[in-house]
Amino acid sequence: MDSVLSEDPVALKILIAGGFGVGKTTLVGSISEIKPLRTEEVLSDRGIGVDDIDGVEAKTTTTVAMDFGRITIRDGLVVYLFGTPGQERFWFMWDELSHGALGAVVIADTRRLTDCFPSVDYFEQRGTPFVVAVNCFEGAARHTVDDVRIALDLDDDVPVMLCDVRRRNSAKEIMVTLVEHSLRTLTSAN
Amino acid sequence: MSDGPQWFDEEAGPVVRPYALIRGRTRSSGDAFDLVATVRTIGGGPGGGPNGGPGGVGPEQQLILRAARDPISVADLAVELDLPVGVVRVLLGDMRDHGLISVTSPSAGGARSNERILKEVINGLRAL
Numbered sequence: 001m002d003s004v005l006s007e008d009p010v011a012l013k014i015l016i017a018g019g020f021g022v023g024k025t026t027l028v029g030s031i032s033e034i035k036p037l038r039t040e041e042v043l044s045d046r047g048i049g050v051d052d053i054d055g056v057e058a059k060t061t062t063t064v065a066m067d068f069g070r071i072t073i074r075d076g077l078v079v080y081l082f083g084t085p086g087q088e089r090f091w092f093m094w095d096e097l098s099h100g101a102l103g104a105v106v107i108a109d110t111r112r113l114t115d116c117f118p119s120v121d122y123f124e125q126r127g128t129p130f131v132v133a134v135n136c137f138e139g140a141a142r143h144t145v146d147d148v149r150i151a152l153d154l155d156d157d158v159p160v161m162l163c164d165v166r167r168r169n170s171a172k173e174i175m176v177t178l179v180e181h182s183l184r185t186l187t188s189a190n
Numbered sequence: 191m192s193d194g195p196q197w198f199d200e201e202a203g204p205v206v207r208p209y210a211l212i213r214g215r216t217r218s219s220g221d222a223f224d225l226v227a228t229v230r231t232i233g234g235g236p237g238g239g240p241n242g243g244p245g246g247v248g249p250e251q252q253l254i255l256r257a258a259r260d261p262i263s264v265a266d267l268a269v270e271l272d273l274p275v276g277v278v279r280v281l282l283g284d285m286r287d288h289g290l291i292s293v294t295s296p297s298a299g300g301a302r303s304n305e306r307i308l309k310e311v312i313n314g315l316r317a318l
Contacts, residue, residue: 009261010307011226011296031318037265038274068265073314077307080226080265100224100296102308168318176315183308 009076014178015097016067016083017123018107019115023135023165024083025067027107030171032069032081039064039093064093071175079175084119094122103129103182105174107165110134110143113151120152129182131159133174157184212280223279225265228294231258247290250281258291 016024028034067083082097098104104123108116116132123130134148143151145160154160159177163170231254247255250271257270268278285291 009228011228011263012307012311013226013296035269037269038272039276068269070266071315071318073311077310077314078226078263079311079315080263082225097225172315172318176312179308179312179315183305183312186305186308 009078012077012079013097013101014079014081014175015094015101015104015128016081016107017094017104017116017119017130019109019112019119022107022109022115024107027105027133027165027171027174028067028069028081028083030165030168031175032071035068035070036065037068037082039066066093098123098126098128101128103131103178105178106130106132108132108134108148108152109137110148111137113148117152120154124155129178129185131161131174131178131181133161133163133165135165136162157181212277212284222295223264223282223293224295225275226263226296228261228296229254229258229264229267229282230261230292230294231255232290232292247285251285251290254278254281254285255290264293 016027018024025034064085066085067081069081069083071079071081073079079102084094084097104119106116106119106123120130120132132148132152132154134143134145136142145162149158149160152160159181161174161177163174165171165174250273253271254267257267262270264278264282265275267282268275271278273281282291282293286293
């Protein structure tokens with residue numbers, strides 16, 4: 001209780017998106033302490049009656065655990081990472097998550113690049129700054145950054161980078177690139 | 191669950207189902223709380239609050255009051271209480287309506303549009 005009421009803490013949101021099994025959880029864990037955040041939005045959003053709660057054990061889709069990480073930059077300045085649930089049926093959650101978000105990381109796997117199309121589309125449409133991080137899985141055919149840019153039909157200013165999300169330094173580089181990109185987007189808009 | 195009253199065995203799971211805690215509601219005035227909105231206890235917390243009389247706050251509300259003595263995000267509260275975010279939001283909505291806590295929304299785009307803060311974040315990330 002030694003904190004005198006100073007300025008309000010600043011909390012920034014970064015979203016981690018991409019196809020199933022592409023390394024979202026790994027990335028969050030590489031750079032922050034990871035915690036499972038329970039959401040039951042499906043239940044509330046569909047307005048299922050209270051009386052239905054008793055059968056809930058059988059409805060595994062009613063609880064969604066989201067990867068949630070926190071990076072404390074300093075006292076009162078925190079960056080929160082949210083791993084977005086990949087499946088399309090959870091997309092309504094993205095709207096809330098991306099509201100006011102600083103930006104997003106779309107992780108791509110060149111062996112199944114189409115998996116990240118929906119994420120790219122989504123952030124382009126919403127005007128959320130994003131970077132594409134190509135996770136270089138062992139044995140995955142290496143593609144150049146330019147190949148990926150063309151395949152995803154990205155604007156020239158969207159950063160594309162090769163990475164290994166298991167490595168902390170790689171994860172750091174992704175985050176720095178994203179925030180720099182957000183900053184550029186911001187200053188060019190002004 | 192550090193210094194909270196252990197009124198049930200953790201292994202047994204919660205005695206009361208999450209949505210029973212909030213009397214079956216899935217909507218409240220807390221609906222709009224952002225995951226990273228800041229929650230603060232008003233007036234010293236459990237025991238010191240204005241609502242110590244009959245029909246006062248329940249165990250979950252007590253835990254929230256204790257956890258939010260220092261500012262804490264909605265998402266962090268949900269993790270700390272091990273409750274779904276939806277449930278926490280309903281509890282927070284009630285508690286705010288009763289003047290027990292304050293909830294400050296991150297101004298939409300506010301921080302995003304602050305160059306100084308972004309530069310600080312970049313430097314902070316590099317220094318990790």
